[in-house]
Amino acid sequence: MDLSGFAAVVIGILGSGGLGAIVAFRKAKPETESIIAGTLKTVIEEVQSERNYYKGIADGLREEIASKDRLLAEAYAQIGDLRGRVQRLEDGAHTP
Amino acid sequence: MALISAPQRKYLAAHPIALWLSLAIAVSGAIQLVRPELVASSPVALALPEWLRLIFASVYLIAGLACVFGLVRGRPKWEAAGDALVASVLVVQFAAALHLFGTDVIGTALVTALLGVGFAQRSIHLARGGY
Numbered sequence: 001m002d003l004s005g006f007a008a009v010v011i012g013i014l015g016s017g018g019l020g021a022i023v024a025f026r027k028a029k030p031e032t033e034s035i036i037a038g039t040l041k042t043v044i045e046e047v048q049s050e051r052n053y054y055k056g057i058a059d060g061l062r063e064e065i066a067s068k069d070r071l072l073a074e075a076y077a078q079i080g081d082l083r084g085r086v087q088r089l090e091d092g093a094h095t096p
Numbered sequence: 097m098a099l100i101s102a103p104q105r106k107y108l109a110a111h112p113i114a115l116w117l118s119l120a121i122a123v124s125g126a127i128q129l130v131r132p133e134l135v136a137s138s139p140v141a142l143a144l145p146e147w148l149r150l151i152f153a154s155v156y157l158i159a160g161l162a163c164v165f166g167l168v169r170g171r172p173k174w175e176a177a178g179d180a181l182v183a184s185v186l187v188v189q190f191a192a193a194l195h196l197f198g199t200d201v202i203g204t205a206l207v208t209a210l211l212g213v214g215f216a217q218r219s220i221h222l223a224r225g226g227y
Contacts, residue, residue, distance in 0.1 A: 006143060006144075006191075006192075006195055007144065007145060007148050009191060010144060010148060010152070010188050010191070010192075011148070013184050013187050013188050013191065014151065014152065014155055014184050014185070014188065016184060017155070017159075017180055017181045017183060017184020017185065017187075018155075018180075018181065018184070020180035020181075020183070020184070020216075020219065021159075021162075021176075021177035021178070021180040021181050021219075022177070023180075023223065024173075024176035024177050024179070024180045024219045024220075024222060024223040025173045025174070025176060025177040026173075027176070027223040027224070027225075028172040028173045028175070028176040028177075028222040028223050028225070029172050029173070029222075029225055029227070030171065030172070030173055031170055031171060031172070032103075032107055032170040032171075032172060032227050033227060034103050034106060034107055034170070034227070035101070035103040035104055035107060035170040037103070038101060038102060038103025038104075038106070039101070039103065041103075042101075
């Protein structure tokens with residue numbers, strides 16, 4: 001085979017490779033499943049982290065509300081007690 | 097944001113042979129283009145005219161880079177295209193070696209040819225929707 005004949009063979013092989021590359025490019029998937037899954041996993045982890053952060057804040061606020069509720073209940077009880085004493089004084093009792 | 101994400105690193109770790117072969121092909125293509133005198137005695141350089149040798153070296157470089165990009169970024173489209181091109185340049189190398197030296201270099205030529213078969217098989221696998 002002379003040089004020009006061999007050059008034609010080489011062009012044919014490279015051309016076939018080019019066509020194969022175009023076909024393969026069009027048919028192959030755009031991104032690997034493992035990477036898509038990995039990206040989704042990262043998103044899920046970020047959302048879970050944020051959820052835990054806000055849950056921590058919410059739990060703290062609930063405890064704070066319960067504490068204030070207890071203080072309020074005590075204050076109402078003391079008010080009730082004082083009202084009772086005042087009422088008894090007004091009724092003429094000598095000793096409260 | 098990291099240059100290569102954790103899933104991409106996992107994908108790369110699963111394909112070390114393809115990665116390093118592709119990188120070697122890209123480097124070899126660059127050498128053939130920039131310093132052709134270093135590979136002046138290769139079968140391809142001896143068998144092909146200058147203009148075709150330049151095309152061959154360009155395809156070599158592009159094929160290697162496409163494979164590396166596809167592997168590093170997790171893009172099977174690029175990897176599949178690069179694999180097909182790599183297969184074709186390896187077949188050219190095989191043919192050039194046999195054309196010039198005949199069966200004297202059959203061992204080396206066969207290694208080259210079988211590598212080409214491997215790259216072609218990988219390209220077909222990716223084109224069929226595989227990973």
